[in-house]
Amino acid sequence: MADTKMASQLKHVESTKAPLHALASSGLALLHEPNQNKGTAFSRDERQALGLEGLLPHAVESLDRQVERVLSHLDTKMDDLERYIYLIGLEDRNETVFYKTIMSDPKRFIPILYDPTVADACLTFGNLYRRARGMYITRHMKGRIAEVLRNWPRKDVRFICVSTGGRILGLGDIGANGMGIPIGKLQLYTACAAVPPDCLLPVLFDIGTTNESLRADPFYLGTREPPLAEAELDELTEEFITAVQEVFPDCCVHFEDWKGTDAIRMLDRYRDRILTYNDDIQGTASVALAGIAAAMNITGGKLSEQRVLFLGAGSAGIGISKLIAAEMQTKGLTAEEARARIALFDVNGLVEASRTDLTEAQKLYAHKGPPTKDFVKFIKEFKPTVLIGVSTKAGAFNQQVVEAMSQLNERPVIFALSNPTTKAECTAEQAYTWSKGKALFAAGVQFDDVEFEGKIYRPGQANNFYIYPAIGLATYVARPKRLTDECFIVAAHATADQVGPALCAKGMLYPSQDQILETEVTTATRIVEYMFDAGLAQVERPRDIRAWIEGQLYKPHY
Numbered sequence: 001m002a003d004t005k006m007a008s009q010l011k012h013v014e015s016t017k018a019p020l021h022a023l024a025s026s027g028l029a030l031l032h033e034p035n036q037n038k039g040t041a042f043s044r045d046e047r048q049a050l051g052l053e054g055l056l057p058h059a060v061e062s063l064d065r066q067v068e069r070v071l072s073h074l075d076t077k078m079d080d081l082e083r084y085i086y087l088i089g090l091e092d093r094n095e096t097v098f099y100k101t102i103m104s105d106p107k108r109f110i111p112i113l114y115d116p117t118v119a120d121a122c123l124t125f126g127n128l129y130r131r132a133r134g135m136y137i138t139r140h141m142k143g144r145i146a147e148v149l150r151n152w153p154r155k156d157v158r159f160i161c162v163s164t165g166g167r168i169l170g171l172g173d174i175g176a177n178g179m180g181i182p183i184g185k186l187q188l189y190t191a192c193a194a195v196p197p198d199c200l201l202p203v204l205f206d207i208g209t210t211n212e213s214l215r216a217d218p219f220y221l222g223t224r225e226p227p228l229a230e231a232e233l234d235e236l237t238e239e240f241i242t243a244v245q246e247v248f249p250d251c252c253v254h255f256e257d258w259k260g261t262d263a264i265r266m267l268d269r270y271r272d273r274i275l276t277y278n279d280d281i282q283g284t285a286s287v288a289l290a291g292i293a294a295a296m297n298i299t300g301g302k303l304s305e306q307r308v309l310f311l312g313a314g315s316a317g318i319g320i321s322k323l324i325a326a327e328m329q330t331k332g333l334t335a336e337e338a339r340a341r342i343a344l345f346d347v348n349g350l351v352e353a354s355r356t357d358l359t360e361a362q363k364l365y366a367h368k369g370p371p372t373k374d375f376v377k378f379i380k381e382f383k384p385t386v387l388i389g390v391s392t393k394a395g396a397f398n399q400q401v402v403e404a405m406s407q408l409n410e411r412p413v414i415f416a417l418s419n420p421t422t423k424a425e426c427t428a429e430q431a432y433t434w435s436k437g438k439a440l441f442a443a444g445v446q447f448d449d450v451e452f453e454g455k456i457y458r459p460g461q462a463n464n465f466y467i468y469p470a471i472g473l474a475t476y477v478a479r480p481k482r483l484t485d486e487c488f489i490v491a492a493h494a495t496a497d498q499v500g501p502a503l504c505a506k507g508m509l510y511p512s513q514d515q516i517l518e519t520e521v522t523t524a525t526r527i528v529e530y531m532f533d534a535g536l537a538q539v540e541r542p543r544d545i546r547a548w549i550e551g552q553l554y555k556p557h558y
């Protein structure tokens with residue numbers, strides 16, 4: 001009925017086009033359904049039964065042959081952004097070939113689909129736009145968000161990854177251009193942890209942008225307004241969350257790349273009310289804790305004896321501080337003792353008690369000492385064993401900083417977590433060269449191996465993709481009521497425990513990416529065990545948790 005009405009309207013606009021209902025009943029529609037399309041892999045029998053005869057070339061191909069063709073196409077592309085555009089187009093045509101390709105070589109494809117290439121894709125989102133994916137919620141839908149969400153064709157949505165675009169990687173506020181991030185994050189749920197793609201929905205919560213040059217860009221695709229004021233944003237978010245619960249009652253809301261203060265406020269507001277987490281706060285904290293735990297296995301040090309200094313005191317810095325302090329408390333420290341082992345610098349210098357610009361979350365970690373903006377001097381006083389960059393300030397860990405850390409520590413732990421590559425606080429080469437090979441180093445992106453004085457050093461990639469897909473898989477199978485910080489602590493240890501002696505010997509702090517699915521299923525198994533033990537899971541406990549999880553994994557085949 002609706003189809004007929006729409007079809008007649010369409011005819012009115014452009015009479016040469018076939019009415020929609022005619023297309024929907026033809027085999028051709030199947031070739032345009034990426035999650036059902038097999039393309040040249042449709043068998044002769046299927047072609048006959050589904051009205052596909054004559055619509056495909058003669059050859060009937062295997063999935064492996066289709067993947068081979070994709071790989072040969074990729075070889076002809078000039079750079080990773082071109083490969084990204086090609087792969088997104090492939091996902092639009094044939095989801096099975098897309099995931100088969102990505103999952104056959106995750107180490108190669110993660111940096112193409114995700115960080116750092118996704119940064120370029122976001123910056124040029126309006127220019128390279130080809131086809132809609134996911135949903136866009138704007139202030140103009142106020143009062144009707146539930147109605148709009150019902151336009152999504154699937155009802156069994158289990159995860160929404162939602163961004164305002166307010167803080168995309170270290171690129172600042174890029175508004176609706178940020179849509180590349182929820183899309184990419186959810187692709188990794190499937191690529192790294194085999195969560196079925198059908199239950200994933202990327203959402204760009206378009207609240208406007210502070211970015212005036214984007215608002216003036218003719219190709220910009222978002223609302224061309226300054227962002228909503230805090231009270232209005234909170235009201236619209238409340239309507240969105242309520243609507244999600246109504247339309248997709250089993251859905252977990254994954255917050256990603258909101259402006260730091262918004263991120264912290266929303267997590268505080270919703271963590272005890274709904275099934276939700278913030279990846280930049282909790283996922284990042286978990287991956288940082290995993291790297292520190294792995295470093296302790298190499299140095300023999302105890303986590304509760306570390307002193308941790310941050311450059312950057314936003315959603316990531318505060319999130320990591322909180323999880324490290326929680327972990328230290330499980331080792332016998334009081335909350336006050338744990339927080340005293342943590343210090344943060346931000347754009348205005350040391351986070352210390354006399355400052356009047358601190359948020360409630362920052363005040364907990366305010367240092368007692370006098371104000372200072374001298375980072376190197378403070379390193380010499382505070383004597384950190386671990387240095388973490390989450391500042392978006394490229395090059396902030398200069399030679400003086402790395403040398404100061406190396407004078408204080410036999411094996412200084414140095415994490416330059418700001419993304420993408422151009423924002424990292426230092427490069428792997430700088431960390432190893434300036435520390436004379438002493439640094440235990442990781443960054444948000446994967447830097448190449450470094451040769452220093454005849455020895456090869458392999459940097460870790462401290463990126464939350466080691467954690468959130470496993471959290472997603474655990475949530476998918478165990479259907480927990482809530483996600484707690486303990487889930488993220490369990491995930492951190494499960495990840496660190498998979499860095500075996502061979503990797504430790506090379507100074508590696510994270511498991512290898514070749515076997516990322518195996519790694520994340522192992523991590524998810526530990527999280528699920530914890531969810532059952534803690535009474536969070538809402539399904540019956542199976543006898544063999546690992547086998548039960550493996551039985552529910554998405555497999556890219558026809």
Ligand SMILES: NC(=O)c1ccc[n+]([C@@H]2O[C@H](COP(=O)([O-])OP(=O)(O)OC[C@H]3O[C@@H](n4cnc5c(N)ncnc54)[C@H](O)[C@@H]3O)[C@@H](O)[C@H]2O)c1
Nearest residue numbers: 169170260312313314315316346347391418419444463464
């Ligand atoms: N590797 C990962 O998995 C991962 C995860 C989350 C965030 N990050 C990266 O961390 C960075 C920060 O993210 P966030 O969510 O905390 O952002 P945020 O906006 O909440 O916080 C940024 C912080 O950096 C401080 N800062 C800005 N310029 C500075 C300067 N010149 N010197 C010192 N401090 C400065 C700000 O004052 C603020 O405290 C981003 O680049 C992001 O890509 C990486």
Ligand SMILES: O=C(O)C[C@H](O)C(=O)O
Nearest residue numbers: 115169257280419463464
């Ligand atoms: O997206 C990433 O690569 C990690 C992180 O969530 C970030 O915001 O930088």
Ligand SMILES: [Mn+2]
Nearest residue numbers: 169256257280
């Ligand atoms: Mn992020």
